[in-house]
Amino acid sequence: MSTHLIAFFTLREALRRRVVLAAALLTFGYLVLYGVGVWFGYRDLQDTPGGPPGLTEGVVNLMLVGGLWSLNFIASVLAVFLSVGALAGEVDQGTLHAIAARPVRRSEIVLGKFVGFTLMLAVFIGVSAGLMILIVAVITGQIVGASWSGPLLMLLASMLLIGLALAGSSRLSPLPNGVIVFTLYSTALIGGVIEQIGDVLESAVMFNIGIFSSVLVPTRAIWDMASAQLAAGGFAGELSAGPFGASNPPSGWMLLIAFLHLALTLGFALRAFERRDF
Amino acid sequence: MILGLTYPTAGEIEVLGQPVGSLAARAQVGFLPETFRFHDWLTASELLHFHARLARVPADIRAERVRELLALVGLSDRVGDRLSTFSKGMMQRVGLAQALVGEPRLVILDEPTSALDPIGRRDVRDRIRELGEQGVTVFLNSHLLSEVEQVCDRVAIIDHGAIVAEGKLDTLLSAQEIEIRAGDGAEAAARQALGDAEIRALNGRLRVRVANDDETAILVQRIVEAGVPVYDVRQVGDSLEDLFVRVAERGDV
Numbered sequence: 001m002s003t004h005l006i007a008f009f010t011l012r013e014a015l016r017r018r019v020v021l022a023a024a025l026l027t028f029g030y031l032v033l034y035g036v037g038v039w040f041g042y043r044d045l046q047d048t049p050g051g052p053p054g055l056t057e058g059v060v061n062l063m064l065v066g067g068l069w070s071l072n073f074i075a076s077v078l079a080v081f082l083s084v085g086a087l088a089g090e091v092d093q094g095t096l097h098a099i100a101a102r103p104v105r106r107s108e109i110v111l112g113k114f115v116g117f118t119l120m121l122a123v124f125i126g127v128s129a130g131l132m133i134l135i136v137a138v139i140t141g142q143i144v145g146a147s148w149s150g151p152l153l154m155l156l157a158s159m160l161l162i163g164l165a166l167a168g169s170s171r172l173s174p175l176p177n178g179v180i181v182f183t184l185y186s187t188a189l190i191g192g193v194i195e196q197i198g199d200v201l202e203s204a205v206m207f208n209i210g211i212f213s214s215v216l217v218p219t220r221a222i223w224d225m226a227s228a229q230l231a232a233g234g235f236a237g238e239l240s241a242g243p244f245g246a247s248n249p250p251s252g253w254m255l256l257i258a259f260l261h262l263a264l265t266l267g268f269a270l271r272a273f274e275r276r277d278f
Numbered sequence: 279m280i281l282g283l284t285y286p287t288a289g290e291i292e293v294l295g296q297p298v299g300s301l302a303a304r305a306q307v308g309f310l311p312e313t314f315r316f317h318d319w320l321t322a323s324e325l326l327h328f329h330a331r332l333a334r335v336p337a338d339i340r341a342e343r344v345r346e347l348l349a350l351v352g353l354s355d356r357v358g359d360r361l362s363t364f365s366k367g368m369m370q371r372v373g374l375a376q377a378l379v380g381e382p383r384l385v386i387l388d389e390p391t392s393a394l395d396p397i398g399r400r401d402v403r404d405r406i407r408e409l410g411e412q413g414v415t416v417f418l419n420s421h422l423l424s425e426v427e428q429v430c431d432r433v434a435i436i437d438h439g440a441i442v443a444e445g446k447l448d449t450l451l452s453a454q455e456i457e458i459r460a461g462d463g464a465e466a467a468a469r470q471a472l473g474d475a476e477i478r479a480l481n482g483r484l485r486v487r488v489a490n491d492d493e494t495a496i497l498v499q500r501i502v503e504a505g506v507p508v509y510d511v512r513q514v515g516d517s518l519e520d521l522f523v524r525v526a527e528r529g530d531v
Contacts, residue, residue: 094311094315098310098329102304
């Protein structure tokens with residue numbers, strides 16, 4: 001099996017091409033900015049007397065979930081950018097010809113790339129989310145969101161996008177593939193908002209449109225699950241819903257749908273890439 | 279197709295006794311693509327190491343193999359340099375080393391000298407001949423017919439996707455053309471002698487395609503017997519290019 005060779009090669013390419021460096025530097029800048037924001041926000045919160053019980057806790061939680069929402073967005077963009085040209089783009093450039101002529105299965109190329117991108121995103125999400133939780137803990141003295149399930153769900157959302165982009169990339173060149181993947185990603189994002197409004201207005205149609213978009217691309221639904229894991233219960237949970245998460249987190253079925261989605265997109269990528277002519 | 283990069287629409291192919299595209303077949307084949315594009319963030323040594331691992335070269339001889347091949351293609355002094363700093367010619371040479379890294383029994387070279395200077399071309403031709411002497415089959419795809427003529431034992435000419443001529447080079451080129459300078463009436467006599475042979479009158483001389491020397495002798499004899507004086511007969515060399523043009527334009531060998 002050469003999957004690990006391709007995965008390692010993919011990782012090394014990202015390191016060498018300074019994709020990781022650029023992402024790390026920008027994320028570092030973002031974390032600094034975020035830390036400053038949390039520090040001032042928390043100080044103002046301390047200076048404001050009164051308010052319902054649990055307000056401080058809720059706001060701190062909101063700040064963390066909001067911060068992680070941005071990280072999740074960066075991770076999603078990174079996932080799409082990394083993988084959108086991974087197959088067809090390289091075939092068009094001719095860089096994959098010599099590799100595909102080796103005793104390597106086409107499926108090993110696809111899976112190797114998937115594993116490589118996933119590892120990269122795992123490191124990115126693990127490190128940046130860990131630092132963000134640490135920043136909030138150090139500044140506010142409150143440890144919130146310190147669970148594995150939140151960041152793991154964020155990784156799953158990125159993996160869904162990698163699978164989708166690889167499926168497209170088995171046939172389409174990078175530009176149309178990128179347009180399609182981003183459009184689907186945005187559909188899921190907007191679908192989530194429509195679902196929330198539908199929930200408030202008690203509109204079954206709007207609610208169902210949201211559900212449909214989540215089944216089509218479950219990235220937003222998986223984020224909603226992640227944010228529910230990260231948010232504390234009670235008032236804090238209510239507060240941190242709104243823009244960064246659903247008031248009613250999706251059921252466990254969504255996890256099954258997400259894994260099914262991943263299996264389908266990867267299956268398509270494997271099958272289509274296996275059959276294509278170079 | 280031999281490399282498993284495209285699929286046949288019909289029929290079966292075997293490469294070195296293995297079904298085409300199978301891992302066992304590809305393990306014995308080395309390939310230099312016409313585009314010779316490689317991941318340019320790698321160094322020359324890293325590229326060869328990566329391909330050596332993909333080609334399942336045992337770990338203990340990998341470093342030695344890479345060193346040898348880079349020396350063979352004259353890149354010993356650029357081992358640690360990134361491919362992005364390489365010229366086209368250097369890229370093609372590192373590509374040739376890449377094709378040879380798995381000690382293949384069959385090497386497919388697609389236009390392997392297109393980016394090389396005359397010295398580089400001669401080097402590659404020498405390498406191809408050496409491979410041939412070592413028992414490696416080299417499949418050379420080229421539009422540079424003089425190059426093909428210099429290194430190949432067997433030649434196939436492909437026109438619009440179909441093989442229109444194929445065989446050993448010396449057999450293919452054995453059909454020759456002779457030029458005859460003779461008196462009036464030579465053309466008629468020649469036509470009578472050889473019937474449907476290809477005969478052209480050119481500046482008062484006759485150009486005739488003959489299959490062999492015997493035909494030449496008969497032809498001259500018949501012209502003389504017809505009472506036409508023959509002043510001069512000489513062979514006109516046939517190159518692979520002549521053969522190619524003839525085959526491509528008129529479809530005959």
